[in-house]
Amino acid sequence: MRLRSIELVLPNAAEAADYLVNIWHSVLAASPADKRSDCQPGTYYIRGAGNFPYLVALQEGESSYVRSVTYVCSQQAIDSISEKAWAKGLNVTTETPVDLGGGSGIIVELAEGELFRFITGSEEVDTINDPDLPVKLTHVVCNAEDAEKSGHLVEEILDFTVSDRTKGMVFVRCNSSHHSTAFARAGFSSLNHIAFEMADMDAVMRGVGRLRDHQFTPAWGPGRHGPGDNVFAYFIAPFGAVVEFSTAVEIVPDDYQAGAPEDWTWPENRIDQWGMSDKDFSGLKEAEAEFRFKRTWQPE
């Protein structure tokens, strides 16, 4: 199972696409002007250097919300998720995605309204040789009313595994990468942030420099996290969401022992391994509430 993409709806999708392509640095894979039958109308598809046809879909709409977070997996995994989610009474709908890359699968509405889509048979594309492009998404983190419950639910239904628990988050993996998602103990459900995987630490640092060239300073970072051990730099995008440059997330073995909050403590005045950067707590908090999940389809 691999995290592929996030699908957002928002006003001024063209401006958001311009930011991601020309400042964040990514590639426009399809735009509304292409009028493609395999794409949502009014949608900009943004890709990175890797094999996925796109990483972020930005669809023009009246308000900002998350349409779905998409994983690619086997048909066997889809069948298993479908069965377990139905048995748990969750909404599951068969889906033939009208999004770049196609494929088929299901969309599952988790307990707090998170819309996770699982597809198989979607197309892959040739890689691009550009060390400054994000390679792929490495994680999409959700805010949760009850992060503990969400962690248990995805273990039960999606066959994900909790990697670590901290005072703030429950980190969850769907393959050997330490986390592809996490549930933040926020007290409400929303998109917390989208993390783009960069090729290496230099690519993260050059990314920070590129954003600074355009008068965007990090909301937090550069730094290195505890759980996952990844290097990070967070920015608040002009379209409202929190986006992250990330690299070198820990690869964990199957028998990785999940840490508890008491295993992940910091010395006083320290919230990452390096301690070199300030964090804009209030700005991030506001942006992390901007995009809620919204179901626009009727469950089967």
Ligand SMILES: [Fe+2]
């Ligand atoms: Fe992150």
